[in-house]
Amino acid sequence: MMSPESAGPITNYNYGLPSEWRKPLLRQSLDNKVYRVARKIKKVGQDDPRRIVHGLKVGLAITLASLLLFYIEPFNKLFHQGQNGIWAIMTIVLIFEFSVGATLGKGLNRMAATSLAAALGVGIHNIAFRSTRNNNAGQAVVIGFFVFTTGAICTFMRFIPALKPYDYGLMIFILTFSMVSVSSYGPEDFETVVRDRILSIIIGSVIAIVVCICICPVWNGEDLQNLIAKNIEKLGNFLEGFKGEYFHKGEYFPNSEDGQSLDNKPFLKGYKSVLTSKSSEETMANLARWEWQYRFGFKHPWKQYVKVGALTRECAYKIEALNSYFNFEFQAPYEFRSKIQGQCTQICSETGKALKELASAVKTMTKPTSVNIHIEKSKVASLKLKLLLDMILLEDYNLREITPPAAVALILIDVVPCIEKIANAVHELAYLSHFKTPDSIVSP
Amino acid sequence: MMSPESAGPITNYNYGLPSEWRKPLLRQSLDNKVYRVARKIKKVGQDDPRRIVHGLKVGLAITLASLLLFYIEPFNKLFHQGQNGIWAIMTIVLIFEFSVGATLGKGLNRMAATSLAAALGVGIHNIAFRSTRNNNAGQAVVIGFFVFTTGAICTFMRFIPALKPYDYGLMIFILTFSMVSVSSYGPEDFETVVRDRILSIIIGSVIAIVVCICICPVWNGEDLQNLIAKNIEKLGNFLEGFKGEYFHKGEYFPNSEDGQSLDNKPFLKGYKSVLTSKSSEETMANLARWEWQYRFGFKHPWKQYVKVGALTRECAYKIEALNSYFNFEFQAPYEFRSKIQGQCTQICSETGKALKELASAVKTMTKPTSVNIHIEKSKVASLKLKLLLDMILLEDYNLREITPPAAVALILIDVVPCIEKIANAVHELAYLSHFKTPDSIVSP
Numbered sequence: 001m002m003s004p005e006s007a008g009p010i011t012n013y014n015y016g017l018p019s020e021w022r023k024p025l026l027r028q029s030l031d032n033k034v035y036r037v038a039r040k041i042k043k044v045g046q047d048d049p050r051r052i053v054h055g056l057k058v059g060l061a062i063t064l065a066s067l068l069l070f071y072i073e074p075f076n077k078l079f080h081q082g083q084n085g086i087w088a089i090m091t092i093v094l095i096f097e098f099s100v101g102a103t104l105g106k107g108l109n110r111m112a113a114t115s116l117a118a119a120l121g122v123g124i125h126n127i128a129f130r131s132t133r134n135n136n137a138g139q140a141v142v143i144g145f146f147v148f149t150t151g152a153i154c155t156f157m158r159f160i161p162a163l164k165p166y167d168y169g170l171m172i173f174i175l176t177f178s179m180v181s182v183s184s185y186g187p188e189d190f191e192t193v194v195r196d197r198i199l200s201i202i203i204g205s206v207i208a209i210v211v212c213i214c215i216c217p218v219w220n221g222e223d224l225q226n227l228i229a230k231n232i233e234k235l236g237n238f239l240e241g242f243k244g245e246y247f248h249k250g251e252y253f254p255n256s257e258d259g260q261s262l263d264n265k266p267f268l269k270g271y272k273s274v275l276t277s278k279s280s281e282e283t284m285a286n287l288a289r290w291e292w293q294y295r296f297g298f299k300h301p302w303k304q305y306v307k308v309g310a311l312t313r314e315c316a317y318k319i320e321a322l323n324s325y326f327n328f329e330f331q332a333p334y335e336f337r338s339k340i341q342g343q344c345t346q347i348c349s350e351t352g353k354a355l356k357e358l359a360s361a362v363k364t365m366t367k368p369t370s371v372n373i374h375i376e377k378s379k380v381a382s383l384k385l386k387l388l389l390d391m392i393l394l395e396d397y398n399l400r401e402i403t404p405p406a407a408v409a410l411i412l413i414d415v416v417p418c419i420e421k422i423a424n425a426v427h428e429l430a431y432l433s434h435f436k437t438p439d440s441i442v443s444p
Numbered sequence: 445m446m447s448p449e450s451a452g453p454i455t456n457y458n459y460g461l462p463s464e465w466r467k468p469l470l471r472q473s474l475d476n477k478v479y480r481v482a483r484k485i486k487k488v489g490q491d492d493p494r495r496i497v498h499g500l501k502v503g504l505a506i507t508l509a510s511l512l513l514f515y516i517e518p519f520n521k522l523f524h525q526g527q528n529g530i531w532a533i534m535t536i537v538l539i540f541e542f543s544v545g546a547t548l549g550k551g552l553n554r555m556a557a558t559s560l561a562a563a564l565g566v567g568i569h570n571i572a573f574r575s576t577r578n579n580n581a582g583q584a585v586v587i588g589f590f591v592f593t594t595g596a597i598c599t600f601m602r603f604i605p606a607l608k609p610y611d612y613g614l615m616i617f618i619l620t621f622s623m624v625s626v627s628s629y630g631p632e633d634f635e636t637v638v639r640d641r642i643l644s645i646i647i648g649s650v651i652a653i654v655v656c657i658c659i660c661p662v663w664n665g666e667d668l669q670n671l672i673a674k675n676i677e678k679l680g681n682f683l684e685g686f687k688g689e690y691f692h693k694g695e696y697f698p699n700s701e702d703g704q705s706l707d708n709k710p711f712l713k714g715y716k717s718v719l720t721s722k723s724s725e726e727t728m729a730n731l732a733r734w735e736w737q738y739r740f741g742f743k744h745p746w747k748q749y750v751k752v753g754a755l756t757r758e759c760a761y762k763i764e765a766l767n768s769y770f771n772f773e774f775q776a777p778y779e780f781r782s783k784i785q786g787q788c789t790q791i792c793s794e795t796g797k798a799l800k801e802l803a804s805a806v807k808t809m810t811k812p813t814s815v816n817i818h819i820e821k822s823k824v825a826s827l828k829l830k831l832l833l834d835m836i837l838l839e840d841y842n843l844r845e846i847t848p849p850a851a852v853a854l855i856l857i858d859v860v861p862c863i864e865k866i867a868n869a870v871h872e873l874a875y876l877s878h879f880k881t882p883d884s885i886v887s888p
Contacts, residue, residue, distance in 0.1 A: 044603050051603045059596030062618070063588045066626040071584040086623040093595075093619040140515040144507045151537075152503030159488050159495045174506070175537040179530040182510040275761070279723040317719070321765035324858065386844060394838035399850055400830060406843055407851035414768065 053216045054098050061092050061211040065204055084196040091204030096212060101220035101287035103212040107205040108290070109169030114201050117173045118194050121180025125190070128181075147178050165286065221291050221300065224284040228305055229363035231274045231312050232422065236355030237267040238319050239415075243348035246326070246408065247341045268323070274316040281309040301432040308362070308425045315418040322411050325404045337405050339392060343385035347412045350378035351419045358426050366438045367430045371423050375416070382413045497660045498542050505536050505655040509648055528640040535648030540656060545664035545731035547656040551649040552734070553613030558645050561617045562638050565624025569634065572625075591622050609730060665735050665744065668728040672749055673807035675718045675756050676866065680799030681711040682763050683859075687792035690770070690852065691785045712767065718760040725753040745876040752806070752869045759862040766855050769848045781849045783836060787829035791856045794822035795863045802870050810882045811874045815867050819860070826857045 045052050068075045069085030095106035124146050132138030154174045158167050180194055245268065285302040354374035361368035389409060394402075429435075489496050512519045513529030539550035568590050576582030598618045602611050624638055689712065729746040798818035805812035833853060838846070873879070 040606070041604060044605075045600070048603075051600060055596040055598075055600035058599040058618070059592040059594075062595045062622050063592040066591055066622065067584055067588055070626050071580065083627055086627050089622045089626060090619055093615060093622065136515065140511055144511055147510050148503040148507040150503075151506045152499040154499075155502040156489070156495060156499035159492075160485060161488075162484070171537060174502070175534055178506050178510065178533045178537065182514050182533060183527055183530050276720065276722045278720045317761060317764045318768065320761045321768070324762065324765070324855075389844040389847070390842055392843050394841060394843060397838060398834055399836050399838060399846070400833040400854075402843070403833070403847060403850040403854050406847040407854065410844075410847050410851065411768075 050098075050216065050218055054218070057211050057215050058093075058096050060215070061096060061207050062089055064211070065089050065092055065207050068207075069200070069203070084193070084200045087197050087200040088204030088207070091201045092208045095205060096208045099218045099220040099223065099287060100213055101284075101290045103209055105165065105287060105290040106168050107209045109166060110172050111202055111205050113169040113172040114176045114198055117176035118180050118198055121177045122191060122194060124177075124181045143181050147181055150174060150177050165289065219288075219291055220284050221288040221302070224281065224288055224302070224305055225362060225365075227277065227281060227284065228309050228312070229359045231277060231309065231316075232355050232362065233359035234267075234270040234274055235312065235315055235319060236352045236359060238271045238323075239348045239355065240352035241265060241267040242322060243345045243352075247337060247345055268326075271316050271319050271323075274313055275320065277309065278313060281306055301429065304425065304429045304432055308422065308429060311418070311422045311425050315415065315422060318411055318415050318418060322408060322415075325408050333401065336397060336402055340385065340388060340405060340409050343381045343388060344409055344412055346381035347378050347385065347416060350374045350381065351415060354378065354419055354423060358423060361426060361430065361435065365433070365435045367435045368423070368426060369438060371426075375420055375423055378416050378419070382416045385409055385413060494542075494660065494662055498662070501655050501659050502537075502540050504659070505540060505651050506533055508655070509533050509536055509651050512651075513644070513647070528637070528644045531641050531644040532648030532651070535645045536652045539649060540652045543662045543664040543667065543731060544657055545728075545734045547653055549609065549731060549734040550612050551653045553610060554616050555646055555649050557613040557616040558620045558642055561620035562624050562642050565621045566635060566638060568621075568625045587625050591625055594618060594621050609733065663732075663735055664728050665732040665746070668725065668732055668746070668749055669806060669809075671721065671725060671728065672753050672756070673803045675721060675753065675760075676799050676806065677803035678711075678714040678718055679756065679759055679763060680796045680803060682715045682767075682796075683792045683799065684796035685709060685711040686766060687789040687796075691781060691789055712770075715760050715763050715767075718757055719764065721753070722757060725750055745873065748869065748873045748876055752866065752873060755862070755866045755869050759859065759866060762855055762859050762862060766852060766859075769852050777845065780841060780846055784829065784832060784849060784853050787825045787832060788853055788856055790825035791822050791829065791860060794818045794825065795859060798822065798863055798867060802867060805870060805874065805879065809877070809879045811879045812867070812870060813882060815870075819864055819867055822860050822863070826860045829853055829857060 065085070065088045069088055091110060095103060095110055097103045097106060124143065128139050128142040128146075132142060151174050154170050157163055158170050163170065183190075183193075245265065285306045288300070288302050351374070354371050357368050357371050357374070360366070361371070389406065509529070509532045513532055535554060539547060539554055541547045541550060568587065572583045572586040572590075576586060595618050598614050601607055602614050607614065627634075627637075689709065729750045732744070732746050795818070798815050801812050801815050801818070804810075805815070833850065
């Protein structure tokens with residue numbers, strides 16, 4: 001009998017095939033893996049082609065800075081020490097972000113914090129050097145004290161919410177201040193080195209900002225606008241789709257959310273992403289504040305976008321509740337549902353239309369015109385539905401069966417003021433950011 | 445008549461008070477402002493005292509590196525060029541994060557990426573230098589080509605989801621590679637400088653990681669655990685509070701969420717934060733993966749925490765739907781509500797208890813013991829409630845009035861399987877991460 005050891009390690013076991021047969025199989029599986037990875041990478045680019053452009057932009061900015069500061073006259077003579085140009089490259093890599101807002105925010109923070117911290121660092125250097133001229137230990141204590149205090153205080157300050165936009169600046173402040181104070185114990189031409197590095201960092205920041213803005217810029221403001229508009233649209237899609245799915249059907253509803261019939265309707269799932277979009281909306285709004293010169297002018301009401309987003313999310317929670325009524329094990333007899341169907345369908349379609357118009361208004365920055373009409377119509381339908389619910393006689397029904405459609409009706413009644421709040425917030429946004437009046441009103 | 449101009453600028457207008465009276469007022473308002481700002485800053489520290497400790501830790505790490513590399517023998521003789529020590533300080537400021545996971549992740553990324561990129565950069569330098577010995581333009585083209593390609597490809601790679609944990613490493617790779625390739629056109633002792641800088645960066649990383657871990661460490665894993673436990677507990681608090689608020693009351697419910705009586709019950713609002721905690725949970729889980737040596741051992745199932753968190757959020761959406769029934773303008777007569785009150789209260793209190801036990805199980809890493817009993821009890825109550833709903837005769841009721849409590853009952857029935865899913869996920873977590881068996885079982 002063959003012992004397990006004598007059979008050799010399992011990795012050498014050749015499945016009874018000659019080795020020249022195995023190689024292609026192995027290669028094939030490797031090819032498959034490479035192919036799958038390649039497809040995934042391709043998908044990253046396809047999902048948002050701006051990512052590829054961003055890569056090329058960063059490459060371009062670094063190359064530009066390299067050639068400029070090291071190879072091209074007279075820029076390569078700009079600095080007293082040849083190696084200071086690398087600070088420009090470092091700056092570009094650290095501050096070049098996907099969007100203009102983030103790049104501008106980091107760039108301005110970096111330039112301001114570096115200059116300020118370097119000036120202070122040179123001051124501390126002079127104090128330490130003069131007060132303890134030939135005393136090495138004394139210098140170490142003085143500089144150690146300042147570095148520790150600045151590091152500790154500035155790091156703590158990064159937690160203060162009001163200073164969040166200057167977070168990067170605070171970090172750079174600690175970095176530069178410590179580096180300058182400490183390196184003070186070095187060469188004679190200290191102040192020249194510091195000045196050259198600041199100059200280099202400013203050149204790097206300017207190159208990054210210019211490339212970021214001039215070549216296919218990605219505006220955070222625009223992305224935020226599109227996100228808010230898309231989220232509102234998704235709710236509209238749900239409401240318009242819901243009426244068809246819930247009321248026009250027979251007795252059958254799938255028991256599980258994974259059921260075939262609901263999976264084939266993406267508009268019923270789209271709103272799910274609205275539920276969790278809070279943090280990305282807030283990040284975008286914070287970054288958009290750096291984009292002054294974007295088409296909105298200096299003081300664009302980014303907070304109002306966040307408010308519209310929050311109201312949209314409030315409404316999405318109600319829609320999540322509506323969605324849960326697809327999954328109830330018992331459903332009311334069609335005869336009962338058909339009683340409330342008319343007004344419910346009316347609410348769904350009017351609120352759906354209102355939301356879609358609001359979405360297109362936010363997206364195109366045009367004043368919404370017929371939203372109020374749709375909302376008034378949905379209010380009327382909601383009033384009628386209330387009266388209808390009061391009038392239905394309940395003798396013949398089972399409470400458990402009729403509760404889901406009745407609850408759907410109540411939620412729909414509850415959705416109407418929600419939509420009205422969104423509409424009001426969008427109207428306020430239209431006023432604050434001077435949305436244009438649509439052409440259709442002007443044209444005959 | 446006095447012209448507006450002759451009255452002087454508005455800022456000089458003294459409100460009819462002599463100037464010595466005004467000064468204290470101004471100072472008082474300034475004092476008030478300073479006081480308010482100081483109070484806000486104090487609150488940042490009070491909310492999480494670990495922030496103050498973090499500030500001190502960063503200060504300590506920078507001071508340590510400064511003193512070590514610039515003032516203390518024999519470390520200050522470590523480098524051939526005196527200024528390379530500043531790279532250690534820069535590294536500390538850039539990688540020292542609040543939590544151990546983030547610091548470790550950044551530190552390891554930084555060390556690996558710097559070493560790799562520097563080696564490649566030196567290689568490129570040699571190629572460029574040898575192939576185009578005295579041709580400046582040729583060198584510029586070769587180096588420009590490599591810098592551009594590396595910058596573009598690595599920047600694009602940062603968008604690939606699978607590479608997210610190495611995002612910082614990719615950035616540092618671009619940075620170091622560009623800096624090394626470009627600065628190759630510089631001093632003779634090129635390779636020594638590169639080696640010294642890598643050494644300096646490694647020293648900086650090690651100091652940051654050691655200080656971060658050894659002094660009051662903040663473990664992401666622990667924070668994630670606490671967050672998940674707290675979220676589960678919040679849902680439990682809501683359910684236990686809900687039964688008292690919804691069923692034990694008379695006819696009156698406040699119409700608005702801002703109403704006085706609901707604002708005084710924080711447990712009814714606590715769950716709101718669960719709705720939007722997705723991104724922080726995922727970030728924490730990603731960072732926690734770097735904390736191998738934390739008390740959980742090498743392969744802790746962080747993904748399972750995210751799963752529990754997601755199920756908790758699913759349940760929170762249902763609770764948001766329950767919460768909306770506080771705000772309905774019509775409420776069922778107490779007589780109707782009292783019919784379903786018993787079983788609804790039972791479900792609320794059993795699921796509440798189950799959730800609270802699950803929360804404490806996650807928090808203390810102890811196997812939950814009586815959760816299944818509570819869930820079984822709530823299932824029985826849910827069955828009884830279904831039968832009850834089937835039996836209630838509806839002749840005397842108005843549909844609009846009875847729908848809210850009936851819908852509440854249906855949602856509560858729907859909450860039970862939700863809680864069961866959470867319990868199963870926590871049981872799986874307990875198995876995967878070897879939760880300890882509670883003492884109460886062992887003790888008599």
